[in-house]
Amino acid sequence: MAVTEIEAVRLSPHVGAELRGVDLTRPLDAATAEALNALWLEHLVLVFRGQSLAQEDLLRATGIFGTLAPLARPKDEYPKGYAKLLPNIMLISNIREDGVPIGALPDGEMMFHHDMLHAEVPHKGTLLYAVEVPSRGGNTLFANGYAAYDTLPADIREPLEGRIARHHYHYGSTLKGDGRGTKASAASRHPVFRTHDETGRKAVYVNRLMTEEVEGMERAESDRLLAALYDHAEKPEFVYEHVWRVGDLLLWDNRCSMHARTDFPGGERRLMWRTTLEGEARPR
Numbered sequence: 001m002a003v004t005e006i007e008a009v010r011l012s013p014h015v016g017a018e019l020r021g022v023d024l025t026r027p028l029d030a031a032t033a034e035a036l037n038a039l040w041l042e043h044l045v046l047v048f049r050g051q052s053l054a055q056e057d058l059l060r061a062t063g064i065f066g067t068l069a070p071l072a073r074p075k076d077e078y079p080k081g082y083a084k085l086l087p088n089i090m091l092i093s094n095i096r097e098d099g100v101p102i103g104a105l106p107d108g109e110m111m112f113h114h115d116m117l118h119a120e121v122p123h124k125g126t127l128l129y130a131v132e133v134p135s136r137g138g139n140t141l142f143a144n145g146y147a148a149y150d151t152l153p154a155d156i157r158e159p160l161e162g163r164i165a166r167h168h169y170h171y172g173s174t175l176k177g178d179g180r181g182t183k184a185s186a187a188s189r190h191p192v193f194r195t196h197d198e199t200g201r202k203a204v205y206v207n208r209l210m211t212e213e214v215e216g217m218e219r220a221e222s223d224r225l226l227a228a229l230y231d232h233a234e235k236p237e238f239v240y241e242h243v244w245r246v247g248d249l250l251l252w253d254n255r256c257s258m259h260a261r262t263d264f265p266g267g268e269r270r271l272m273w274r275t276t277l278e279g280e281a282r283p284r
């Protein structure tokens, strides 16, 4: 395909574009790859519908946008479904074999979060490809962190400007506190507002799932400001809600957006393949 054949259709006022005319089972030329990267920076979330990808295609598509990240945990810690995958593709699934989920993040609702915020250099982007979807729910919500920052009332923004926040994540947890007591967890510190390495714009870089507190502030004040910030950043006006179909590939930017998932029926199968892109710089 040529660059000129790609059509970008905006999916909401602030975030998301569906790209039409792209077949990710074929290698792309350099000009097309460059055009897709520019569209990604502009829209934060790219949606490619009707793809029928092999695992190799997902890995090649990942490479268009950066460097494939290794899985955060050793493969032998994962349930057995992972063994059927090419290296560094993760399953997100509620399907169970012998009662054990074959993938990560199996069930239901997830709070808003940035992937790998608990790492020192978080993965810059995530790709998620739908193999099986439930009849309803399991939608993924994306919130534009630039728009939230740009419209933040001064009484919330000013006391947080230039501050560092601490984050904590219990692997696999999807709601605050639900992973306490699990053996694997990690912590990090990053700016409350992150300057995007490529666009130079500031975005909200804390979230309801992982952020513990703002440093150098009374805990009650930190709790109050963070709660007000989350309420603002999660407003529907900054959000695109994606209703999945089999064959959808989504790509999102963890440097300037956060995402959440709605509940879905536990008795229905949901299966996604996931890759992530290495972070290129320590957040600043």
Ligand code: OGA
Pocket: 092, 105, 110, 115, 126, 128, 138, 139, 140, 259, 260, 261, 272, 274
């Ligand atoms: C993820 C994630 C959301 C979903 O894979 O990081 O948040 O809809 N997934 O499964």
Ligand code: MN
Pocket: 113, 114, 115, 259
């Ligand atoms: Mn996620």
